[in-house]
Amino acid sequence: MEAYAKQELQKGQKSSAAFKWWIGSLVVLLAVGGYFIIERLVFGLETTNLSSITPWGAWIAFYIFFVGLSAGSFLLSSLIYVFGMYQYERIGKMALFTAVVCMIVALTFVLMDLGRPERFMNAMVFWNVISILAWEIHFYVVYITLLVVELYIAMREDLVRLRPANNIRGKIARMLTFKNSTITEETKKRDHRWMKILGIFGIPLAILGVHGGTGALFAVVGARSAWNTGLFPIIFVVSAMVSGTALLLAIYIIKTKVTKAQIDRKMVISLGKMMIAFLFIDLLLQFYEYLVGVYGLEPHHLHNMAIQMGGPYSWSFWGVQMFLGAVVPIFIVFYKKTSENINAILIAAILVVIGIIGVRFNIVVPSQIVPVFEGMPAGDYFPTLNEWMVSVGIGAMGLLIFTIGDRLLPLEEKPESLEGEGS
Amino acid sequence: MEDKSMSRRKFIKALGAFGAVAAVGPAFIGPIKQVFNGVWYDEGHGVGTDYQDYGAEDVIFSTCEQCNTYCTIKAYITSGKKEGPYSTVIRKLAGNQYSPLNMVPFGAIAYATPIDEAVKGNGDVKRGGRGARGGRICLKGQAGIQTAYDPYRVKHPLKRVGPRGSGKWKVISWEEAYDEIVEGSKDLGTPGLKELSAYVPEEGVMADWEKVKKGTMTQAAFDQKYKDVLVDTKHPDFGPKVNQVTFMVGDRRDFVQRFISNSLGSKNYYHHGGVCGISSVIGNVRSYSGQKKKKRQYADIDNTLFLLVWGTNPMVANKGPTWLAPKITNAIQNGMQMAVVDPRFSKTAEKAQIWAPIKPGTDAALALAIGRTIIEKNWYDEIYLTNPNGKAAAQDNEPTWSDATHLVNLSDPKRPKLRASDLGIGTEEQFVVIENGQPVPHDQAMEGELEVDKTIKGFKVKSSFQLYKERTMEKTIDEYSAITTIPKAQIKQIAKQFTSYGKRASILSYRGPAMHVNGYYTQRLIASLNHLIGSYDWKGGNITTGAFYQEFAGKYDLNTVPNGKKPWGIPTGRNGVKYESTSLFEKDGYPAKRPWFPYSPQTVGDVLPSALHQYPYPIKALITHRMSPVLSAPNGQIQEQVLKDPDLLPLFVASDVQIGDSSKYADFILPDTVYLERWGREAIYPNITTKLASVYQPVTRVFPNVRSFENSIIELAKRMGLPGYGENAFADGSSLDIEEDYYIKRVANIAYDGTPVPDANARELEVFSRARKKALGNYFDEQRWKQAVKPEEWKKVVYVLNRGGRFEEAGNEYVNNNHIKYSFGGQANFYDEGVAAGKNSYDGQFFEGMPFYEEIKSFNRKPIQPKQPLQFINWKARNMGTYRNVSSAWLREVRADNYIWMNKVDANRRGIKTGDTVRISNESITLEGTVYVTAGIAPGVVGSAYNMGQKGYGVERHTIDGQKQKSLPTYNHTSFKFKKPMHEDDGYPGGRGEGFPVNKLTELDSALKDGAIYDEIGGAPGQLDMFVDIKKV
Amino acid sequence: MLKQMLEKDWDRVADGMVPNAKEELDQSPYSTQLGMSMADDARKVVAGNMDIQSFHKKYHSSLLGEFGDLFTQEPPKKDGSSTKGVKWGMVIDLQKCVGCDSCTVACKSENRTPPGISYNVVLEEEVGEFPNVAKVNLPMPCMHCDNPPCVQVCPVKATFKLENGIVTIDNDRCIGCRYCIIACPYGARSYDFGESYEDEMLSFNDVTSPEYGIERGERGTRKTPIGTVRKCNFCLHRLERGEEPACVETCIGDARFFGDLNDPNSTVSKLANSPRAFRLKSDLGAGPNVIYLK
């Protein structure tokens, strides 16, 4: 697969050395990760530091992180296609595609995490109507379908334009467009309408179903009082927006830098502000979470906070989530000297993404360190090498899919440039 | 079981063939419920009909030996993998439902219940909650399977390679092992048992010795005549050479003792009793006289209204939790009050109304304080105490009486009880009491005077009670309170409660107060408290039963060895010997080189330390059998020194199932069968009011090449030509060639005692054979087993074996309404004239006949001034039986460490928190442990369970035939430790070697070389008199 | 196996998988006659010539003995309502529990759970200061909740309640997501990582417990629960063979009681209704069927 892609890409495009390096390292990472994935599949979850006391770990954290990214990206795309914020149109399709890739990555993490991955189809076949997770799984399927359709429609014009191209991209474009290969004002309108409709469907789906729902997975667990609040799913959605925006921002900047294209500074700065705005809301909500938690005096909840903020992984809370993920980016975006600096904003965006990884980890792990029942052993958890490497592998897989998709599909809003490339 | 589910499936399948049945099937088949039941329910998957059901043919009843309680058990067996070395797999152990020991409070099922029915149970789970297919056993018992199937067991006879303790072994055949043990090993240079076992009867020797003394025989002639048979011709009282062959034995003591005493004729037969509860036993035995020995303080718990639990932990230990714990919890619920005297908050203390956290070793002072209170308030049972004999007692409907009124002759330096003959009013057998102001032989008086202090015919006399009373008054309650740290109010409360329920109160006591240097006196004073209420033999009172069906006599006399020997001489532990009567005393005088123990029958702990100094004479061979002196006897370091040294110990043979902390030094290890693979005989302590006899019998065989120690003894004895084995082994002329010859005869004795049991019917005979064929495969040779008894006895033997013993039905425990049927019926003694006449071997001072509170002292009579700040006690872990359960992962899951309990005050002072690793040390050693900070122990006192810290059982890896043992498995795939002291519920077993061996911390006696401090009367080492310091690592 | 015998399976069986039913019946130790006549009468029921109550009456007792309660229903009442079946429940008297963990080990032995999985734990908590201390020993099996959060969250209905109140896990369906472990407020569930005692307990892998009535043979082969979630099953297989759960049978403090909560005269019902009765974390609304006495 990788080899094929590489070959085709070489044929189709001028591949810079950096690009080769990029692809090469991803392939290597994927291969290394693959080894650990096989190890995990053969030996089961014994290869992890998971236990019956702390049954969920890094993979679940990454899973919700990526679902969050996906939802965030998608919601961002909706701002464009549904709410008509066309100033961001540059990143619209990228956002959709990112959303798809993130879901693929997220679900791969879930697959890795299942004790019986070979039974994953059970999740489709048997449906427990009262299980949020069962609903989630079905939502994910619908959501991914919707994303793909929407992306397709968003790209259709460009695909049609690509049809004549005498390379792999053209081939793919021809394959994907079937007979449906005309662009008229009418089709444009129709496509826009559909985009809007799908977007409108997608918004509640992403908010309620996908990310709110994922938050609800945690929020409904009465046994873990730190999760068990109504605000929890909302925080999930908001932090999804934070991370989605940040990720797209980062991708956009990096991509334009790598391709040495003209950067849309205005958009970047405003996206940066938007990111911080979401971050503020997120922090506000979290603040109330904690406030209510502290006032509630519920021992489990307090214990949970104590562990989050003072336990063995408090570095993740204070260092990653709060300092790197919030304080520094806020400073960058508001400090005069850095607020207009693209590189600084890029750093801010990346930090926000990393911060959200911390957030996810801090959601998943500390709650399982607190004994679920007073007197039972306290949990402990830090990923094993296997877990890290599997994660790296899956991450590499995601990036690879993204890179290849980006190369093969017209994701950039740059119809002009397509002409020249064809021949 | 397999057949069952197979046939069930088949049947249904077949039915299914008639399509119509399928149509109405759902009406019968639960999971296919047609109605929608609600969101929580589902059907059609996840549930089946395989229950692994079993019947009588899958069950064998036997005895548990995970601890020394010896509960009766039921083993459910199932076939294992064909490739396994084992004959069968034990699926599950439970209590024997025929036995009252396992069925509290419901009671055993009727003994006559056919075995099929018994195994099927009564089906009353829904309403009654019990199916009665099995009874209770404790956690250790449940885990017995892991003792048997442990791959680290010794599987073949091993012979040491290289020096002792080098950890290198080679496998030898049984023949080689026996030959080399009997004839000596050339390459190891060990002597053979044969050459070491010279025996000569006492009479001839002593007659000649008299001649030497009188001068009618020269020493040289005597030497010449006896140099090959006596240990030392200068000290003929040491006995025959065979006395240098020493045994330390843990179980199957009857069979083994028969060999040692009657076949070999060695006086050095030691068992674990000497480190178990010996001072308690001696303190009790010497507090009573009667037909039956009263060794222990037990209560008729079901009917007791106040139970004074003194230094024992029946919810966990004693004999045993299976039996005592449910009795106590139910009694409490029915209104019984309980006080627990224990320095720590034990599992029993948790349930008590009163916890008296006494300063360790001061129990005597507390007993005196309670005694004083009772006397001052006149709360004692005066009617009981004034009865001087059985007749008088009977008139008051009292089954027992006391010596309270008997006079003690204080004019005699030996302070014996005054005899009627002394006053010329009767015989030497009669004591004297004052009745109506006149001295009267005790058996002729009806009511004696309690408080007597006078001079009669020149004899200064006091009554026992007077002496006791004076003793209690020696200190004020304030002083007692200061010594014991027990508040006055609590002392009074215990005294009050104890005397408030008439005869329905009792003491339950064992090791805690007794395993101290002052243990004998302490135990005596505790017993004396019970004298004050005289609740012996009363329903709800203090019981002394031990009604066993006869085992060694009846159909077969199993103890007598035709042409057997009589052991004589001085045992190296100097137990049961008065120093003054020995030739060594003539030579050395006072002080003796080491303490002598004239009143104690068992002093296993000092055997090896004495051997280090060859006192009183060197030992030549040691055979250990299910006993580990290194772990369980005081000061393991010293014990080890001797075991290691071939000069001090030329031959060391261990019968063991593991390479243990002691057996690792052996020249030969004979791999014994574990309790689930063999016969045996040990029984629960006599704390039960119905008659019983339990049996051991093999349930499985895990490794093919192991042999029971009995079978080894038979082989060794035959090679040595000893009497009592092979043909004419028993008095009736029958032979003893395999262990069954002995044990099945024992079963016949049991079966025929009193009214014989019924014959097993055809079905039961069939069940018997089938179950054993299934369980034992080739190890079951029915024809051969049958030969052990007469053909007509066999069916009764089977009847008993099928039920795991013989158990008297409940319902007849009481006579005369409220007396215990199997009673003690003797005299309770405040005064011990035997001990009063004895002298300590240090300075020849007389011992005290009236017990007193004695501070912990060393051999030179000086109270010990501890150099360490903390007093260290120890106890039985709830999840480990002595040192033999550590191979059970299930038990190590419950807890694997012997945390050091420490009060917050002590912990804070040292900056220690729960879970901290600490150094625990005294002058001779420093060990590492983990602390548990608790409110359950007094400041200044620390303690831990004694059962951990092994190096054997696979912890140290040995090399066998050049191959290193596999290292022990570890559990918990994560890199985290979830366990915290007292919160170990992560489900992962700890390691076999965790914790520290408590006995390495034993206090050494500064007045002797290489010896622990000892109770010279009771014989206990100061196991609970340790002093340590603890520092954070 | 029976659990999968849905109607269509029966039909399939009937349609030829069993060539000669009579032969099969002959082979089974169960009476051929019974089988034949059941089949006959079943035809009558289907044809409407016999009512289902009479059918039940005729065969109920024979089948009860063989198949146990779980698989043999009471006949439907005339009015169509069914009689109330058994609802298993446990009562644990904390005054009597001596915190010995005999229940824990009995359960290990009975259910042959692997390292890391204990269906029952006993929590110990000390309260007070020297010398006024108390200890709480709290044994905890699965509570077999009325509204079990574990069932609520399971995406695939691998865990659910049986009519008799027992919360089951279908280890053949469970995908091992461990959500139920997260959701159980009582910490009753564990994941089977595949560990074993075999290295220090020969024969451990030979036999596994027929949990929920399903024989899984050797551990780790065939139908293994490894990779799925496990928990206390109220010893369903023991109940079906007329034994109380292993932990109840062995309880050293005589603190555990078991029986039918639907029967007001059962020992458990009486205890469960005593004023001392309480439930753990009752505010969560899970409705535990393990009831404690304080």
Ligand SMILES: Nc1nc2c(c(=O)[nH]1)N[C@H]1C(S)=C(S)[C@@H](COP(=O)(O)OP(=O)(O)OC[C@H]3O[C@@H](n4cnc5c(=O)[nH]c(N)nc54)[C@H](O)[C@@H]3O)O[C@H]1N2
């Ligand atoms: N679980 C378990 N059960 C066992 C055994 C085992 O190893 N484990 N062993 C069996 C054997 S061999 C025996 S002999 C019995 C022994 O049965 P117990 O006599 O009940 O045994 P211990 O636990 O040694 O001692 C009892 C109590 O004495 C307390 N104690 C210590 N020092 C003092 C003191 O100075 N004064 C007082 N008043 N109390 C003190 C200890 O704290 C402990 O709680 O148990 C048998 N049952």
Ligand SMILES: Nc1nc2c(c(=O)[nH]1)N[C@H]1C(S)=C(S)[C@@H](COP(=O)(O)OP(=O)(O)OC[C@H]3O[C@@H](n4cnc5c(=O)[nH]c(N)nc54)[C@H](O)[C@@H]3O)O[C@H]1N2
């Ligand atoms: N400080 C302190 N010391 C104590 C105690 C205490 O509470 N505190 N308790 C004392 C008491 S009550 C007792 S009874 C003793 C017990 O002391 P021991 O009798 O020495 O201990 P056990 O664990 O019964 O057995 C010792 C060894 O026998 C071997 N063995 C195990 N099973 C078998 C078998 O089936 N056959 C054979 N042949 N060998 C086997 C093993 O190597 C085991 O380590 O310890 C005493 N020592």
Ligand code: SF4
């Ligand atoms: S008390 Fe001892 S003998 Fe009885 S079951 Fe427990 S371990 Fe076995």
Ligand code: SF4
């Ligand atoms: S205790 Fe836990 S596992 Fe058991 S039924 Fe309730 S929620 Fe489910």
Ligand code: SF4
């Ligand atoms: S682990 Fe199994 S039983 Fe538990 S929720 Fe997931 S699928 Fe259901």
Ligand code: SF4
């Ligand atoms: S009911 Fe059975 S499965 Fe549940 S804890 Fe008790 S023994 Fe274990």
Ligand code: SF4
């Ligand atoms: S067996 Fe009984 S007494 Fe022991 S811990 Fe379990 S519930 Fe409590």
Ligand SMILES: [Mo]
């Ligand atoms: Mo003992």
